[in-house]
Every structure is written in C-alpha cells, then in structure tokens.
Amino acid sequence: MQGQNQQQAYDRGITIFSPDGRLYQVEYAREAVKRGTASVGVRTADGVVLAADRHARSPLLERDSIEKIHKADDHVGIASAGHVADARQLIDLARRQAQINHLRYGEKIGVESLTKEVTDYIQQYTQTGGARPFGVALLVGGIENGEPRLFETDPSGTPYEWQAVAIGGDRDEIQSFLEDEYEDGMDLEGGLSLALRALASVSDDGLDASGVDVATVDVESEQFTTLSEDDVAERVTELELGGESDE
Amino acid sequence: MSNFPDLPGMKNLDANPYEPELASFDELQGDGPGADDEESVVKTGTTTIGISTEEGVIIATDMRASLGGRFVSNKSVQKVEQIHPTAALTLVGSVGGAQSFIRTLRSESDLYDVRRGEPMSISALATLAGNFARGGPFIAINPILGGVDEEGSHVYSIDPAGGVMEDDYTVTGSGMMVAHGKLEDQYSDDLSMEEARELAVEAVYAATERDTGSGNGVYVAEITEEGVDIEGYENFDGAR
Numbered sequence: 131m132q133g134q135n136q137q138q139a140y141d142r143g144i145t146i147f148s149p150d151g152r153l154y155q156v157e158y159a160r161e162a163v164k165r166g167t168a169s170v171g172v173r174t175a176d177g178v179v180l181a182a183d184r185h186a187r188s189p190l191l192e193r194d195s196i197e198k199i200h201k202a203d204d205h206v207g208i209a210s211a212g213h214v215a216d217a218r219q220l221i222d223l224a225r226r227q228a229q230i231n232h233l234r235y236g237e238k239i240g241v242e243s244l245t246k247e248v249t250d251y252i253q254q255y256t257q258t259g260g261a262r263p264f265g266v267a268l269l270v271g272g273i274e275n276g277e278p279r280l281f282e283t284d285p286s287g288t289p290y291e292w293q294a295v296a297i298g299g300d301r302d303e304i305q306s307f308l309e310d311e312y313e314d315g316m317d318l319e320g321g322l323s324l325a326l327r328a329l330a331s332v333s334d335d336g337l338d339a340s341g342v343d344v345a346t347v348d349v350e351s352e353q354f355t356t357l358s359e360d361d362v363a364e365r366v367t368e369l370e371l372g373g374e375s376d377e
Numbered sequence: 378m379s380n381f382p383d384l385p386g387m388k389n390l391d392a393n394p395y396e397p398e399l400a401s402f403d404e405l406q407g408d409g410p411g412a413d414d415e416e417s418v419v420k421t422g423t424t425t426i427g428i429s430t431e432e433g434v435i436i437a438t439d440m441r442a443s444l445g446g447r448f449v450s451n452k453s454v455q456k457v458e459q460i461h462p463t464a465a466l467t468l469v470g471s472v473g474g475a476q477s478f479i480r481t482l483r484s485e486s487d488l489y490d491v492r493r494g495e496p497m498s499i500s501a502l503a504t505l506a507g508n509f510a511r512g513g514p515f516i517a518i519n520p521i522l523g524g525v526d527e528e529g530s531h532v533y534s535i536d537p538a539g540g541v542m543e544d545d546y547t548v549t550g551s552g553m554m555v556a557h558g559k560l561e562d563q564y565s566d567d568l569s570m571e572e573a574r575e576l577a578v579e580a581v582y583a584a585t586e587r588d589t590g591s592g593n594g595v596y597v598a599e600i601t602e603e604g605v606d607i608e609g610y611e612n613f614d615g616a617r
Contacts, residue, residue, distance in 0.1 A: 223390070230394040235497070236504035243493055254387050 145259055155263055156256050159285035162212050162265030168298040169198060169209035170308070170328050171269040173280040174321035177348035178271035180209040181325035183298075183333075185341035198343045201354045203228035205238055206272030207345045211298025213265040220268060220283075224248050241272040241279035245289045253287025267297040273352045294324070300332040307331045318348055323369055326362075336373025339363035395508040397481045398488065405477060406514040421456055421475065422446045422590020424552030424581050425467035427521040427532035428564070428573040429545055433601035434523035434530050435570065437577035437616075438467050439552065439584065439591040440609065446551060446590035457598045459605040461486045462496050464524025465598045466506070469549045470537065474516035481513075482506055499524035499531040503541050511539025519549045525602050552584030552591040559583045570599065578616045585613075 141154035148154060169182040182198035197217070199209045202224040210217035227247040231239035239247075248268065255261045263285045270281045282290045282297060294312045296304035307328050316324065322344065330337045344357040366372050396402050425438040438456035443449050456468040460483045468475035485505060489497045497505075503522055510518060522533040534540075534547040546564055548556045559580040568576065578595055585592040594611040610616035 226390070233394045234505055234508060235501035237498065237501050240493060246492075251388070251390075258387055 145257060153256060153286075156286050159263040159265045160267075163267045163285065163297060164299055164301065166211040166213070166266070166298045167198070168296055168300055168304055168329060168332070169211045169269055170294075170296045170304060170325045171209060171271050171280045171282075171292065172294045172308070172312070172316075172321040172325045172328075173271070173278050173292065174316040174318050176278070176350070177318040177321065177346050178207070178273070178278045178280050179318065179321040179325045180207050180269055180271050180345045181322075181329055182209050182211075182343045183329055183341065184343045185338065193340055196343075199345045199356070201345075201356075202244065202270070203238060203272075204354060205274075205347060205352045206241055206244060206270065207347055207354045209269040209271075209297075209343075209345075211267050216264045216266040217268065220248055220252070220264060220266065223251055224270070240274040241270060241281060242274065242289075242291075244272075245270045245281040245283060249283045249287045249289040251287075252283060252285065256286060269295065269297060272347045272354070273349055276349055278347070278349060294328075296328065303332050304328050318346060322346070322357075322365060326365055326369060326371055330366075330369075330371040333373075337366050337371045338373065339366050342366075393512070395512045397485055397509060397513075399484055400481070402513050405481065419444060419450050419472045420446070420590070421454065421468055421470060421472060421550065422552075422588070423456060423467075423469050423550030424548065424556050424584035424588060424591040425456060425469055425521050425550050426548050426556055426560070426577045426580050427467070427523040427534075427546060428560075428568065428577055429523070429530035429532045430568050430570055430573045431530070432570050433525050433599065434465075434532055435573040435577045436465055436467060436521060436523045436598040436600070437574075437581045438596045439550075439581050440593040440596060440611070441585075441591055442472060443590055446588075449593070452593040453609070453611070455596050455607070455609060457596050457607060458483075459598075459607065461499075461502060461524060462490075463526065463600060463602060463604060464499055464502055464522065465600055465605050465607070466523075467521045467549070468518075469520050470518040471516045474514075474518045475520065478506075478509065478513075478515045478518055478520070481509060496526070498528065499526045499533075500528070500543075503531070503533040503535070503543070506533075506535050507539045507541035509539075510535050510537060521547055521549055523598070523600055525600055530600075548580070550584075550591065552581075552588035555584040555587045556580040570601075574599065575617065578613065582613045 167183040172179045184196040184198045200221045268283045294308040339362040422443045428435045442451035442454045596609045598607045
C-alpha cells in the first residue's frame, strides 16, 4: 500500500517537488484556469483591448454580477479566467499596489511593475506551507510611458508579456486564431474586432453582445474605458459574429 | 492585506507605504541623540544653493559643521552627495539625520532602478524624500534636491515637515538670507551652466562672509543628463 501511494503523495503539498521536478498543485491550478471562460487581450499601436466571455449559465442570473474585467487604476485594466473569488483577491492587491505607488512616488505605476507585484505575490503561494496556489490567470493591460503593454500572469507566478493572448477555456484554439490573424500596426478598432472575432471563433452559436465584456485603454487618454453593450452589439453585427437569432 | 492569513515567509503587505522599504522608521531611529539635544548635536549651519538651467542643475554648499553656529567642529564637510544617476541632495540640519537620509534615499533609488530597469524620475524622488522627511526619524533636516530627467532640470527644497516645493532656484540653511540677496539680484532664467555656477559660488561666498554657521570653502555639484560631478574648493578663487 505504501508503494502505491508514494506516487500520488507528490500532489499533496504544494511545497513538494515530484522526482521529475514538477509541482503538481501548480499544474492542477492551471487546469482550474482552463475551466473558466476565456479572456482575450490584444495590444495595438494605439492601445490595449481586453475582451472576455461572460455568458450566463441561467437567464435568471444578473449579467453584471459576473466579473471578468476590472479597472485596477485609471490606466490599467485586468481581465481574469478561472476562480473568480481568487481573481478578486489579486485584483484588490493590484489596486492597492497601484495606490501605494501613487503615495510613495507621486506617479502612476508601470504596467510591468504592477504585473510583477502581482506575480511575486502569486509565487509565494507555490512555496508556502499551508497555502493553495491561485486558480486564476490574469491579463494586465495598460499604458506605460505612452506605450501600450499587455501581460499575463499564471498560477506559478510567472509574468509573460504578449502582443495578443488568450487565457481560460479554449485557450489553445483562440491563441492559434490570434497567431494567424494578428497584424503589426493595427489600430485600436482593429484590435477590438480581432478580440471579438477570436472569442467568436470558439463559440458554436455566435457571440451575444450581452455575454461579452470589453474594455480598452488607449494611448491618447490613458484611461480604462468599458464598452457599453450597445457598442459591443454594433460591432458584433458589423463583423457578422452574431448567432442565428440575430439574423 | 489583512483579509489574508499571515503565512510564514510571506511578504508583509501591510507595510507602511511612506517608510523606506529596507528599514522601518523605528529601525532607523537607533539610540542616537534626540532632536531636543540642541547643544551636543552637530549641525551643518550651512548655506546650500540649487539653481536649475536649461542644460542642468548647479548645487553649491559651504564646508562648515558647527555646534549651534558658535563653534566650528569641522572645516571640510562635503554637504552635497549624489543619490541617483542624475541627482544630488544637500545636507542641511543635523549631520546624523542628513547622512542617514542620504543613505536611505540612495538605496531606495538604486532598488527602484534595478527592479524597474529605469531610474526614478526626479519628481518621484522628491515625493519619496518628502514622505521620509515627514514620517521619519531624520530629525531637523532641510535639504535641496537637484536633478535632471526626461522632463528637464529640477530643483526642490524639502522642509523638515515633509513639504516639497519645486523652484527655479532655492537656498536652505542658516546663511539663506544672505545668499538670497545675491540670487535675487543676479538670477535670470536664461543662465548658462557656467553663469549659474559662478552665481552659486558668489552667493555661498557672500553667506560665508556674514553667517557664522557657514564658511571654510565651497563644494560645487554640476548635474546634467550625463551624470553628477562634485568638486570641493577650500579657496573660493579656485571655484570661480
């Protein structure tokens, strides 16, 4: 019996490496991310776009109570995929760190610095006894020194910078779509349609404007802005991404 | 973050954002003499001047440390120190407080630089210095911060209560009134670095002639986008 359990024991504690150097709990946390609905980020020459699938599992659920995209500071937005409750804690951390930067230096925090504050925090939950890793991935998008920046965080606490990226369910499929369709020098509107098309590419019955959350941070205003449902609906119709019900 | 359990080995997220990251104000306090110990604390007395020009910043300081301006305890003090690739700070007030303040700001600036891959802006450095002066154990200090960044040249005065004020030129220390007389007469906003240097040296010279807390020569710092260059002169003629 002991021999049989030996193999499995490596996934009991997060602070234990398996003999081949893996941290199973961290890998399981990545699986938790895949169970969440997808979020997409696109960086363009004049801003960053975040788009997220937030379709409701029941028509009785209030759409606005599904949290996928959050404002971290005036110039930074965060989209999540995975455990919403875990995401909320990290987003609160990001908001606090953004304000601490204002207090200490009188300046807005850089997108890279903010991402690394968050990932350093996530990392501690892969090395501390009694803790469980965060079952969530984030996309951190914003403007830094007039330049659009887009980062991803994962449950291991590694930061990645991207031109365009997807997290959550159907990640691989959406990512290939982005790799095929991404163009250098796209404008913000181009980024918006790419993000919406990417989400639509994995949806069987088309996009429903009320089931998509979209936000941008553009280089001009450096302000996080959420698109209204009407604005999203307009683009969904224009791009012919809607399902049969729209036609 | 108080809604998280404090797990062993985790970074303390409730740290005071106004404090230096590498030491708390309590740790910096040490067992040194308090601010009320007037007679035995070495003060710089001091005249320190900062002038900003198109090309950079000139800082000039005298070289005397004294006990209450009545006894000269040191005749060759360097009262301007580099704290950042393109910024310098003057020591004004209690010598111990000012030296500790400089060490703290220098390490914070280095830490910011290696973490973020770019040096702090001068306004960020001034905000941080104001936070430390306000909350910290640096006792009575009244330094000038001068520096150059992407925005251009900056001169700030930082008061003991944490007040941070930017100006084209500024003076702090016991000789400030004498030096200001010279500056008010001679300053214009189109000075070259050479002209600003000459004016700063003359203003320190005037102060050393009449203020008992200032004297024994002059240190001059030239700050441009290239860096900080500091030289000391026991003789004012050498600096002119």
